[in-house]
Amino acid sequence: MSKEEKISQWFFEYSDDIYQFLLYKLGSPDVEDLVQEVFIRALKSLKTFKGNSSPKTWLYSIARNIAIDEIRKRKREKWKSLLLLDNEQSTNMSPEELYFLSEEHKVLIATIYSLKSNYQDVLIMRGMKELTVEETANILGWTEERVRSTHYRAKQALHAKLGGDSVE
Template identity: 45%
Template sequence: MTNVREIISEWFYLYSNDVYNFLVYYTGTTDVEDLVQEVFIKAGRGLNSYKNLAPPKTWLFTIARNTAIDEARKIETKTSKKSAPLYERLLKQQTTANPEHILLKKEEQRELYLSISKLKKKFREVLILRGIQGLSVRETAQILNWRETEVRTNYHRALKALRLHLSQEDRK
C-alpha cells in the first residue's frame, strides 16, 4: 500500500480492457469509457478496504458491475421522474442492455446477444461472466456475491433458457 496511484496505474494497464469488454456486454453499448474510468477511480479511493480478499480483476469487475447498476438506476430515476407509465418503466428495467449499440458484425452473433439481453437479469449476468468473459465459477461467485453452487445451477439454467429462446427465434 505504498502508493495508490502506482497500484492503480499497473492495474489499469493490466485490466482496463477486460473491464471495458465486460461493461460493453453488460450495458450493451460501446460508450462505456466513462464507466471504466469511474471503476478505477473508485478502486483507488477504496484501496484501503480491498485487503486482498479477492484477486484484483475480480474486485474490479465487482466495482464495474456495481457502477453499471448504479448508472442504470440513475437513468431509471431520471426517466421515472418524467412520469413514464409504470409498465414502460418496468419494461426498461427488465433489460439495461441495449443491443443496438453493440458492435457485432455477424448476424448470428447479433441474434445470440439479442437473445441473451432478453433473458432475466440473473441469467444475463451469469452468461456474460461465465460464458462470454470466460471467468471461473469461483470468480463469478465472488463478483455476483452468490454461492458457487448457485453459479453452476444458474449458468446451466441460463444456457437452457438461451437455447430455448434461440430455437423459438429460428421458428419465427
C-alpha cells in the same frame, strides 16, 4: 508501491477486460467513462480491499455495481422520456455500430438482454468473458454452486429462447 501506482498497474492489466465486461453488460460502446469510474472508485476504496480475492475479481465487482447503477439511470431516463411523451425510438448504439454487428451476434445479445439480470451476469462472466466459477462467485457474492446452477439454467433459458429445447 503507492496506491496510485497500484491502481495504475491494475488499470494496465485489467482495463480491457473491464471495458469488454461493461460493453457486454450495457450493450453500449461508449463505456470508457464507466471504465474510468471503476478505477476511480477502486482508488478511493483501496484501503477496504483486503486481498481475500484477486484484484481482477474485486474490480469486476465494482464494474458490476457501476453497470447496475447505469442500467437504473437509463431506465429512469427512459421512463422520463415516456412521461414527457417523447415517442422517438432510441437505441444505445449508432446505426453504423449496429451495421457492423453480425445478425447472429445481434440476436444473441438481444436474447441475453431479454433474460433476467442474474442470468445475464452469469452468461457474460462465464460465457463471454470466460471467468472461472470461483472468480464469478467472488464478483457476484454467490457460492460456487449457485454460479454453476445459475449458469446452467441461464444457458437452458438462452437456448430455449433461441429456439432449442435444452442445453447439456
